[in-house]
Amino acid sequence: MDDLDDRILGILLEDGRASFSAIGRAVGLSTNAAAARVRRLESTGVIAGYRAVLGVDEPIRNDAIEAFIDVRLRSERDSDAFLSWARALASVMDAAHVTGPFDYHLHIRVRDMAALDALLRTLKKDGGVEQTSTTIALR
Template sequence: MIDLDDLDRGVLRLLARDGTLGAGEIGRRLGMSQPAAWRRVRRLEEAGVIAGRRVEVDRAALGFGVTVFLGVKLATRGRVSLEDFERAVVAIPEVQVVQHVLGLFDYRLRVVARDIVDFERVLRRRIMTLPGVGNVEANVLLTEELRPGPLG
Protein backbone atom coordinates (compact mmCIF):
# COMPACT_ATOMS: atom_id res chain seq x y z
CA MET A 1 0.00 0.00 0.00
CA ILE A 2 1.25 3.46 -0.92
CA ASP A 3 0.79 6.56 1.22
CA LEU A 4 -1.22 9.18 -0.66
CA ASP A 5 -1.15 12.90 -0.01
CA ASP A 6 -3.73 15.47 -1.08
CA LEU A 7 -2.06 16.03 -4.47
CA ASP A 8 -2.01 12.28 -5.18
CA ARG A 9 -5.71 12.11 -4.35
CA GLY A 10 -6.33 15.12 -6.60
CA VAL A 11 -4.52 13.41 -9.48
CA LEU A 12 -6.60 10.27 -8.96
CA ARG A 13 -9.87 12.22 -8.81
CA LEU A 14 -9.07 14.03 -12.05
CA LEU A 15 -8.03 10.85 -13.88
CA ALA A 16 -11.04 8.92 -12.55
CA ARG A 17 -13.29 11.53 -14.20
CA ASP A 18 -11.24 11.86 -17.40
CA GLY A 19 -8.48 9.34 -18.07
CA THR A 20 -7.36 11.28 -21.15
CA LEU A 21 -6.00 14.23 -19.16
CA GLY A 22 -2.33 14.91 -19.74
CA ALA A 23 0.20 15.90 -17.12
CA GLY A 24 0.07 19.55 -18.23
CA GLU A 25 -3.66 19.83 -17.63
CA ILE A 26 -3.44 17.90 -14.35
CA GLY A 27 -0.69 20.25 -13.20
CA ARG A 28 -2.69 23.35 -14.15
CA ARG A 29 -5.77 22.13 -12.30
CA LEU A 30 -3.80 21.20 -9.17
CA GLY A 31 -1.41 24.15 -9.17
CA MET A 32 1.81 22.31 -9.97
CA SER A 33 4.16 22.05 -12.92
CA GLN A 34 3.70 19.60 -15.78
CA PRO A 35 6.86 17.63 -14.82
CA ALA A 36 5.73 17.38 -11.18
CA ALA A 37 2.30 16.13 -12.27
CA TRP A 38 3.90 13.65 -14.68
CA ARG A 39 6.15 12.31 -11.89
CA ARG A 40 3.11 11.81 -9.62
CA VAL A 41 1.13 10.00 -12.31
CA ARG A 42 4.16 7.83 -13.10
CA ARG A 43 4.70 6.98 -9.39
CA LEU A 44 1.01 6.04 -9.01
CA GLU A 45 1.24 3.83 -12.11
CA GLU A 46 4.43 2.13 -10.91
CA ALA A 47 2.85 1.50 -7.49
CA GLY A 48 -0.14 -0.14 -9.20
CA VAL A 49 -2.62 2.47 -7.91
CA ILE A 50 -3.37 3.49 -11.50
CA ALA A 51 -3.95 0.16 -13.23
CA GLY A 52 -4.84 1.61 -16.63
CA ARG A 53 -6.91 4.15 -18.46
CA ARG A 54 -10.08 3.16 -20.24
CA VAL A 55 -12.29 4.57 -22.92
CA GLU A 56 -15.91 4.93 -21.84
CA VAL A 57 -18.26 3.88 -24.60
CA ASP A 58 -21.78 5.29 -24.71
CA ARG A 59 -23.77 2.09 -25.12
CA ALA A 60 -26.99 3.94 -25.98
CA ALA A 61 -25.23 5.76 -28.84
CA LEU A 62 -24.31 2.34 -30.23
CA GLY A 63 -27.91 1.17 -30.02
CA PHE A 64 -27.70 -0.74 -26.72
CA GLY A 65 -30.38 1.04 -24.69
CA VAL A 66 -30.96 -1.61 -22.01
CA THR A 67 -28.58 -2.77 -19.30
CA VAL A 68 -29.58 -5.64 -17.05
CA PHE A 69 -27.80 -7.05 -14.03
CA LEU A 70 -28.35 -10.77 -13.70
CA GLY A 71 -27.85 -12.81 -10.57
CA VAL A 72 -27.10 -16.39 -11.60
CA LYS A 73 -27.26 -19.33 -9.20
CA LEU A 74 -25.71 -22.47 -10.60
CA ALA A 75 -27.75 -25.65 -10.30
CA THR A 76 -24.74 -27.79 -9.47
CA ARG A 77 -21.59 -27.15 -7.48
CA GLY A 78 -18.08 -28.21 -8.33
CA ARG A 79 -14.98 -26.82 -9.96
CA VAL A 80 -15.82 -28.21 -13.39
CA SER A 81 -19.24 -26.51 -13.38
CA LEU A 82 -17.69 -23.13 -12.48
CA GLU A 83 -15.06 -23.37 -15.19
CA ASP A 84 -17.56 -24.55 -17.81
CA PHE A 85 -19.97 -21.75 -16.93
CA GLU A 86 -17.24 -19.07 -16.95
CA ARG A 87 -15.83 -20.23 -20.27
CA ALA A 88 -19.28 -20.18 -21.88
CA VAL A 89 -20.53 -16.90 -20.40
CA VAL A 90 -17.48 -14.83 -21.40
CA ALA A 91 -18.07 -15.90 -25.02
CA ILE A 92 -21.42 -14.07 -25.11
CA PRO A 93 -20.80 -10.58 -26.54
CA GLU A 94 -23.77 -8.98 -24.76
CA VAL A 95 -22.30 -9.99 -21.39
CA GLN A 96 -20.04 -7.08 -20.48
CA VAL A 97 -19.00 -8.04 -16.95
CA VAL A 98 -18.81 -11.41 -15.18
CA GLN A 99 -18.35 -11.34 -11.41
CA HIS A 100 -18.01 -14.47 -9.25
CA VAL A 101 -19.64 -13.38 -5.99
CA LEU A 102 -20.43 -14.65 -2.52
CA GLY A 103 -24.05 -14.54 -1.43
CA LEU A 104 -27.45 -15.54 -2.76
CA PHE A 105 -26.11 -15.92 -6.31
CA ASP A 106 -22.89 -17.43 -7.61
CA TYR A 107 -22.39 -14.89 -10.40
CA ARG A 108 -23.41 -11.35 -11.24
CA LEU A 109 -23.51 -10.43 -14.93
CA ARG A 110 -23.85 -7.06 -16.62
CA VAL A 111 -25.72 -7.63 -19.88
CA VAL A 112 -26.44 -5.03 -22.56
CA ALA A 113 -29.14 -5.33 -25.19
CA ARG A 114 -30.80 -3.15 -27.81
CA ASP A 115 -34.17 -3.31 -26.03
CA ILE A 116 -36.18 -5.60 -23.74
CA VAL A 117 -37.12 -7.91 -26.62
CA ASP A 118 -33.44 -8.26 -27.52
CA PHE A 119 -32.59 -8.91 -23.85
CA GLU A 120 -35.23 -11.65 -23.68
CA ARG A 121 -33.63 -13.29 -26.73
CA VAL A 122 -30.18 -13.16 -25.11
CA LEU A 123 -31.57 -14.51 -21.85
CA ARG A 124 -33.53 -17.40 -23.39
CA ARG A 125 -31.18 -18.46 -26.17
CA ARG A 126 -27.78 -17.75 -24.68
CA ILE A 127 -27.76 -17.38 -20.90
CA MET A 128 -30.40 -19.92 -19.83
CA THR A 129 -28.74 -22.56 -22.03
CA LEU A 130 -25.32 -22.18 -20.35
CA PRO A 131 -23.92 -25.19 -18.49
CA GLY A 132 -25.07 -25.40 -14.88
CA VAL A 133 -27.49 -22.45 -14.87
CA GLY A 134 -30.16 -22.81 -12.20
CA ASN A 135 -31.94 -19.71 -10.92
CA VAL A 136 -31.63 -16.31 -12.58
CA GLU A 137 -32.79 -12.93 -11.27
CA ALA A 138 -32.82 -9.85 -13.51
CA ASN A 139 -32.58 -6.21 -12.46
CA VAL A 140 -32.96 -3.60 -15.20
CA LEU A 141 -30.71 -0.55 -14.82
CA LEU A 142 -32.71 2.68 -14.67
CA THR A 143 -29.95 5.21 -13.94
CA GLU A 144 -26.28 5.04 -13.08
CA GLU A 145 -24.03 7.45 -11.24
CA LEU A 146 -20.32 6.90 -11.75
CA ARG A 147 -18.18 7.67 -8.73
CA PRO A 148 -14.40 7.89 -8.69
CA GLY A 149 -14.12 5.63 -5.64
CA PRO A 150 -12.79 5.96 -2.11
CA LEU A 151 -10.23 8.71 -2.63
CA GLY A 152 -10.98 10.64 0.55
Protein backbone atom coordinates (compact mmCIF):
# COMPACT_ATOMS: atom_id res chain seq x y z
CA MET A 1 0.00 0.00 0.00
CA ASP A 2 1.11 3.52 -0.73
CA ASP A 3 -0.18 7.07 -0.33
CA LEU A 4 -2.52 6.74 -3.32
CA ASP A 5 -4.05 3.59 -1.86
CA ASP A 6 -4.58 5.40 1.47
CA ARG A 7 -6.26 8.29 -0.34
CA ILE A 8 -8.47 5.91 -2.33
CA LEU A 9 -9.48 4.10 0.87
CA GLY A 10 -10.32 7.46 2.46
CA ILE A 11 -12.62 8.29 -0.46
CA LEU A 12 -14.31 4.89 -0.29
CA LEU A 13 -14.79 5.19 3.47
CA GLU A 14 -16.63 8.45 2.87
CA ASP A 15 -18.57 7.15 -0.14
CA GLY A 16 -18.43 3.42 -0.80
CA ARG A 17 -20.34 4.01 -4.03
CA ALA A 18 -17.85 6.51 -5.48
CA SER A 19 -17.28 5.84 -9.18
CA PHE A 20 -13.88 4.90 -10.51
CA SER A 21 -13.84 8.13 -12.51
CA ALA A 22 -14.60 10.22 -9.38
CA ILE A 23 -11.88 8.39 -7.46
CA GLY A 24 -9.44 8.89 -10.31
CA ARG A 25 -10.16 12.63 -10.51
CA ALA A 26 -9.71 13.00 -6.74
CA VAL A 27 -6.32 11.27 -6.66
CA GLY A 28 -4.95 12.22 -10.09
CA LEU A 29 -5.37 8.87 -11.86
CA SER A 30 -7.22 7.78 -14.98
CA THR A 31 -10.49 5.93 -14.51
CA ASN A 32 -8.83 2.65 -15.54
CA ALA A 33 -5.88 3.15 -13.17
CA ALA A 34 -8.23 3.96 -10.27
CA ALA A 35 -10.34 0.88 -11.06
CA ALA A 36 -7.22 -1.30 -11.16
CA ARG A 37 -6.10 -0.03 -7.75
CA VAL A 38 -9.53 -0.58 -6.18
CA ARG A 39 -9.71 -4.09 -7.63
CA ARG A 40 -6.20 -4.84 -6.29
CA LEU A 41 -7.23 -3.58 -2.84
CA GLU A 42 -10.27 -5.88 -3.03
CA SER A 43 -8.33 -8.92 -4.26
CA THR A 44 -5.64 -8.58 -1.57
CA GLY A 45 -8.27 -8.30 1.16
CA VAL A 46 -7.57 -4.69 2.12
CA ILE A 47 -11.15 -3.95 1.08
CA ALA A 48 -13.16 -6.83 2.47
CA GLY A 49 -16.53 -5.63 1.19
CA TYR A 50 -19.04 -2.83 1.03
CA ARG A 51 -22.17 -2.32 3.10
CA ALA A 52 -25.03 0.04 3.73
CA VAL A 53 -25.08 1.97 7.00
CA LEU A 54 -28.59 2.73 8.17
CA GLY A 55 -28.73 5.99 10.07
CA VAL A 56 -26.15 5.13 12.72
CA ASP A 57 -22.45 5.74 13.03
CA GLU A 58 -20.13 2.81 12.36
CA PRO A 59 -19.05 1.31 15.69
CA ILE A 60 -15.38 1.15 16.50
CA ARG A 61 -14.24 -2.46 16.49
CA ASN A 62 -13.13 -3.72 19.88
CA ASP A 63 -9.68 -4.63 18.57
CA ALA A 64 -9.09 -1.36 16.68
CA ILE A 65 -6.66 1.20 18.06
CA GLU A 66 -7.90 4.73 18.42
CA ALA A 67 -5.29 7.40 19.08
CA PHE A 68 -4.42 11.08 18.87
CA ILE A 69 -1.27 12.18 17.10
CA ASP A 70 0.19 15.64 17.61
CA VAL A 71 2.15 16.64 14.51
CA ARG A 72 4.87 19.25 13.98
CA LEU A 73 5.52 19.95 10.30
CA ARG A 74 8.89 20.58 8.70
CA SER A 75 9.35 24.30 8.04
CA GLU A 76 9.10 23.86 4.27
CA ARG A 77 5.81 21.89 4.40
CA ASP A 78 2.72 23.86 3.39
CA SER A 79 0.19 23.71 6.22
CA ASP A 80 -2.98 23.72 4.08
CA ALA A 81 -1.56 21.09 1.74
CA PHE A 82 -0.75 18.87 4.73
CA LEU A 83 -4.31 19.20 6.05
CA SER A 84 -5.81 18.11 2.72
CA TRP A 85 -3.31 15.27 2.42
CA ALA A 86 -3.86 14.02 5.99
CA ARG A 87 -7.66 14.12 5.78
CA ALA A 88 -7.48 11.90 2.68
CA LEU A 89 -5.72 9.12 4.64
CA ALA A 90 -8.08 6.27 5.47
CA SER A 91 -7.03 6.07 9.11
CA VAL A 92 -7.46 9.79 9.86
CA MET A 93 -10.89 10.41 11.38
CA ASP A 94 -10.34 14.12 11.98
CA ALA A 95 -7.56 16.69 11.81
CA ALA A 96 -7.37 20.06 13.54
CA HIS A 97 -4.88 22.91 13.15
CA VAL A 98 -3.90 23.82 16.72
CA THR A 99 -1.86 26.27 18.76
CA GLY A 100 1.12 25.33 20.89
CA PRO A 101 4.28 23.37 20.09
CA PHE A 102 2.54 21.20 17.46
CA ASP A 103 0.83 22.23 14.24
CA TYR A 104 -1.92 19.61 13.97
CA HIS A 105 -3.85 17.23 16.19
CA LEU A 106 -4.97 14.08 14.34
CA HIS A 107 -7.65 11.70 15.58
CA ILE A 108 -6.92 8.32 14.03
CA ARG A 109 -8.17 4.74 14.03
CA VAL A 110 -6.04 1.82 12.88
CA ARG A 111 -6.45 -1.95 13.00
CA ASP A 112 -3.33 -2.74 15.09
CA MET A 113 0.04 -1.49 16.33
CA ALA A 114 1.73 -2.38 13.03
CA ALA A 115 -0.75 -0.14 11.21
CA LEU A 116 -0.07 2.66 13.72
CA ASP A 117 3.66 2.28 13.12
CA ALA A 118 3.08 2.37 9.35
CA LEU A 119 0.96 5.51 9.67
CA LEU A 120 3.62 7.28 11.73
CA ARG A 121 6.26 6.36 9.16
CA THR A 122 4.01 7.61 6.33
CA LEU A 123 3.43 10.91 8.12
CA LYS A 124 7.18 11.47 8.40
CA LYS A 125 8.19 10.10 5.01
CA ASP A 126 5.40 11.42 2.77
CA GLY A 127 3.64 14.03 4.89
CA GLY A 128 6.48 16.39 5.66
CA VAL A 129 6.18 15.75 9.38
CA GLU A 130 9.18 16.54 11.57
CA GLN A 131 7.93 15.28 14.92
CA THR A 132 4.96 13.38 16.38
CA SER A 133 3.59 12.63 19.82
CA THR A 134 1.04 9.85 20.05
CA THR A 135 -1.54 9.22 22.77
CA ILE A 136 -3.54 5.99 22.60
CA ALA A 137 -7.16 6.14 23.75
CA LEU A 138 -7.92 3.54 26.42
CA ARG A 139 -11.72 3.87 26.33
